[in-house]
Amino acid sequence: MLPAGASARGSAAKIVFRFLVVSLLVAAALIGVWSFIAPVYTKAVALPARVLLRWVESPNVSVLEVRDAELWVYRIVGPGKVAPFVWFDRYTFFILIPFLALLMATPGLGWARRVARLAIGVVALWCGHAVHLAVSLQLSYAATGLAVSGPFLGRALTLWQVGTRLLWEAAPIAIWIGLTRAPWRKALRTCREGARPCRVDSEPIPAGG
Amino acid sequence: MSAGKGAVLRAWRGVKKTPWGLGLGAACVAGILMWLVGNEGAIGWVQYVLARATSGILNVLGHRTVVADHTVWSRDFGITVIAACTGIFPIGLFLLAVTAYPTRWRSKLVGFGLGIGGITGLNIVRLVSLYYIGVHLPQFLDSAHQLVWQSLLIVLAVTLWLLWAGRWGHASCRS
Numbered sequence: 001m002l003p004a005g006a007s008a009r010g011s012a013a014k015i016v017f018r019f020l021v022v023s024l025l026v027a028a029a030l031i032g033v034w035s036f037i038a039p040v041y042t043k044a045v046a047l048p049a050r051v052l053l054r055w056v057e058s059p060n061v062s063v064l065e066v067r068d069a070e071l072w073v074y075r076i077v078g079p080g081k082v083a084p085f086v087w088f089d090r091y092t093f094f095i096l097i098p099f100l101a102l103l104m105a106t107p108g109l110g111w112a113r114r115v116a117r118l119a120i121g122v123v124a125l126w127c128g129h130a131v132h133l134a135v136s137l138q139l140s141y142a143a144t145g146l147a148v149s150g151p152f153l154g155r156a157l158t159l160w161q162v163g164t165r166l167l168w169e170a171a172p173i174a175i176w177i178g179l180t181r182a183p184w185r186k187a188l189r190t191c192r193e194g195a196r197p198c199r200v201d202s203e204p205i206p207a208g209g
Numbered sequence: 210m211s212a213g214k215g216a217v218l219r220a221w222r223g224v225k226k227t228p229w230g231l232g233l234g235a236a237c238v239a240g241i242l243m244w245l246v247g248n249e250g251a252i253g254w255v256q257y258v259l260a261r262a263t264s265g266i267l268n269v270l271g272h273r274t275v276v277a278d279h280t281v282w283s284r285d286f287g288i289t290v291i292a293a294c295t296g297i298f299p300i301g302l303f304l305l306a307v308t309a310y311p312t313r314w315r316s317k318l319v320g321f322g323l324g325i326g327g328i329t330g331l332n333i334v335r336l337v338s339l340y341y342i343g344v345h346l347p348q349f350l351d352s353a354h355q356l357v358w359q360s361l362l363i364v365l366a367v368t369l370w371l372l373w374a375g376r377w378g379h380a381s382c383r384s
Contacts, residue, residue: 012375020368027360034356091355098363158247165246166239169298170305173367177306188375 015107015187023098023105030097038069038090041126045093046071048130056134073137075146086140093129096122099172106176108183117179128171136164235309242301246292253279255297256290259329263290263336272340281336286343288336296332299366300325306370316377320370327369331362 030037046064053062063074063082069090074082103118139161141147245251256279264274264281274281280289307320335358342353 013372016368016371016375019371020364023364023368024361027364031352031356031360034352089355091352091359094356094359095363097356098360098367101360101364102367159243162243162246166242166298166301170302173302173306173363176367184371188378 012188019105019107023101026104027097027101030100034094034097035069035090037096038093039066041093041096042066042069042071042088042090044126045129045133048127049133052130052134053137056138062137071133086137088133095169095172096125099125099176102172102176103179106180106183108187109180121175121179124175125172128168128175132164132168132171136161136168139164231309231311235305238301238304238308242297242304246297252292252295252297255295256292259295259333259336260290262333263288263340266333266337267340270337274340281340286340288340288343290336294332294336296328296362299362300328303328303366303370307373310374310378312378319377320373323369323373324366328362328366331365335362 043066046066050064053064054060059076061076062085063076065072065074071088071092073085073087075085077083099121100118103114103121106114109117138147139157143157143161245255257276260276260279260281264276267274267281267283272283272285274283276282279291280287303324304321307317307324310317310320339350339354339358343350346353
């Protein structure tokens with residue numbers, strides 16, 4: 001007979017393995033339909049990004065245009081004149097795929113809770129993407145000398161760019177952890193406590209985990 | 210040990226188990242990561258090592274590749290390992306998550322090894338597979354590079370972290 005600890009570890013590994021298989025399947029399905037998702041999501045991100053740019057730029061010099069799933073950024077260079085500045089390809093917002101896959105595969109969530117968390121997560125990520133777009137554009141303007149950067153930003157521009165990139169990468173994982181901490185704790189705790197037969201159910205989870 | 214040093218150590222032991230202590234540790238890891246990415250010499254060395262490892266594996270598999278700067282070349286195809294391709298961000302996030310997780314430092318060290326070794330290993334597999342895709346199925350290279358492998362790397366890194374948390378993360382309960 002296996003010691004209790006070993007059995008608990010085996011149960012936890014089973015849960016994680018099931019999570020891996022489901023998340024890979026969901027990711028594969030989403031990759032298959034990415035060409036349909038990407039244009040809609042890119043358009044959706046461009047909407048609040050335009051509002052943010054109007055708010056942070058004085059005067060507002062950035063013009064965003066969505067072409068299929070690509071996002072083109074132009075700069076106003078004169079009366080009625082724009083010049084292309086940068087473009088984001090169709091894979092820019094790919095992070096939506098692993099994010100949705102992780103949420104769909106998280107154990108211990110009933111359908112209602114899962115759908116609610118999916119909705120909250122997608123809205124949070126959408127806001128994060130719009131903010132990132134506006135901030136990274138301003139940093140690019142500063143890096144290319146198109147915007148005046150104060151001494152604080154000027155000295156640490158690389159640091160700001162790396163920090164923004166880090167937040168960009170971390171945001172979906174952070175949102176996923178925030179939304180699924182309680183079910184994961186419950187699932188892994190159930191496995192540890194006395195190595196009981198490990199079954200992840202969909203019981204309501206108390207607020208605050 | 211002097212009384213002052215003992216008091217500092219006691220205070221540190223008290224702080225390191227609190228959310229503030231864990232947050233401080235995570236902030237330090239984030240700082241190191243930001244320094245590493247911003248430092249061309251350091252990140253360039255990582256790029257070179259990855260290019261060498263990829264080229265070594267491809268040569269073992271029968272390809273004649275050479276490394277020039279950060280690029281793996283052959284007669285058929287070439288791939289350049291840029292800073293974003295080093296896996297530095299997934300590794301950094303993994304280390305942040307391990308640091309912020311409330312468990313013993315010994316367990317965290319295991320997590321650091323697992324994260325750096327595991328994700329770097331996966332990244333080398335990714336680079337080798339991208340070379341093959343570039344040679345045999347170049348029309349799929351873009352989506353394999355930007356969509357499939359990026360998603361796969363994140364899902365696998367999260368799974369690795371969950372395995373670590375399930376296996377070693379509860380060590381604090383026993384200590």
